[in-house]
Amino acid sequence: GLGIPAEPLFRSASGCTAVSEPFYANVHPQPVVILGDSIMCEGGSMLFALTIPEADSDAQPVYTWFTDDQPMDIVSSDYILASEPGLYKVAVSVNGCTSESEEYYVTYHSSPQLQLSATETDICVGGHTAIFADVVNWSDGTILYSWSDSYGSGSSYDFSSEEVGLHTITVTATNTASGCQGTNSITINVNDLPETPVVTVNQATVFEGGQITLTVANPVDDAIYTWYRNGML
Numbered sequence: 001g002l003g004i005p006a007e008p009l010f011r012s013a014s015g016c017t018a019v020s021e022p023f024y025a026n027v028h029p030q031p032v033v034i035l036g037d038s039i040m041c042e043g044g045s046m047l048f049a050l051t052i053p054e055a056d057s058d059a060q061p062v063y064t065w066f067t068d069d070q071p072m073d074i075v076s077s078d079y080i081l082a083s084e085p086g087l088y089k090v091a092v093s094v095n096g097c098t099s100e101s102e103e104y105y106v107t108y109h110s111s112p113q114l115q116l117s118a119t120e121t122d123i124c125v126g127g128h129t130a131i132f133a134d135v136v137n138w139s140d141g142t143i144l145y146s147w148s149d150s151y152g153s154g155s156s157y158d159f160s161s162e163e164v165g166l167h168t169i170t171v172t173a174t175n176t177a178s179g180c181q182g183t184n185s186i187t188i189n190v191n192d193l194p195e196t197p198v199v200t201v202n203q204a205t206v207f208e209g210g211q212i213t214l215t216v217a218n219p220v221d222d223a224i225y226t227w228y229r230n231g232m233l
Contacts, residue, residue, distance in 0.1 A: 040085060041180035042111040062093040082106055109178035113137040114171060116186040118159075124191050128160045131186060133171050141177025164192045194220045 065072040067086045074080065082088060085108040091100045112135045120129040133155045135143050145155055148170040161167055170185040198217040206212045216225065226233065 040082065040106050041109050041178065064091040064093075066090065109175070109180045110137050111180040112143060112173040112175055112182035114173050114182045114184035116169075116171065116184050118186060118188065121187065122189045122191060123160075125162055125164060125193055126160065127190075128158055129188060130156060130158055131169055131188075132156045133173065133184075135173050135182070137182075141175045144174045144176060146172045146174070159188055161188075161190045164190050166190075194223055197225070 061076075061078070063076045063078055065074060065080055066089045067082075067084075069087070072080070085106045087103050087105050089101050089103045091098055115134045115136065116131060117134070118129050118131045120127075123129050133145060135155075143155075147157055148168075157169070157171075159167075159169065167188045167190060168185050169188060170183060172181055172183045174181045195218055197219075200215050200217045202213040202215070214227070
């Protein structure tokens with residue numbers, strides 16, 4: 001608080017004057033309440049934080065939060081997590097001085113919903129597959145796409161890898177109008193190439209009308225072999 005000396009009190013009777021001792025009035029600052037953002041995305045919550053001027057170290061502010069002009073049944077706190085749209089405000093009392101914030105209407109924004117698809121979910125090392133991101137459940141603004149591991153920036157991506165195994169591709173869609181986001185993933189399985197077949201023959205030459213036998217010397221289980229003669233099936 002701020003100590004301000006008051007004017008001395010003068011009292012006069014029969015021409016005699018008496019002066020009291022000076023006294024001090026303790027003046028406290030009126031709290032100034034500042035609320036935060038007013039956008040809430042689907043399925044999320046919004047932090048309402050506030051600030052007030054510094055007061056005496058022993059002063060304990062009392063916070064009363066309101067939604068749609070009705071006091072909220074919560075413990076006094078300088079922040080709340082709003083999970084429902086509505087009209088919010090807070091009253092702060094410090095040292096007997098009370099101020100109310102402006103009313104903030106929390107609007108509800110739908111988060112983009114992502115659906116991912118691919119031309120192939122199983123490819124070979126060095127192969128390619130196109131991944132597509134389709135967004136639903138949004139109305140205004142534009143959509144920005146962010147793919148994991150810098151896979152791309154648009155709504156589709158041509159995926160290829162030299163690493164065998166499962167690859168999880170994640171994309172986040174951001175609505176530029178609300179800032180709300182949606183995320184989804186798809187898994188691509190990259191298979192190793194089979195060992196290059198080694199072909200052996202049972203004899204080097206054959207007479208007209210005779211036969212030779214061609215054999216794969218390093219067969220692979222469950223492999224499908226396609227034979228060609230002079231480049232033709």
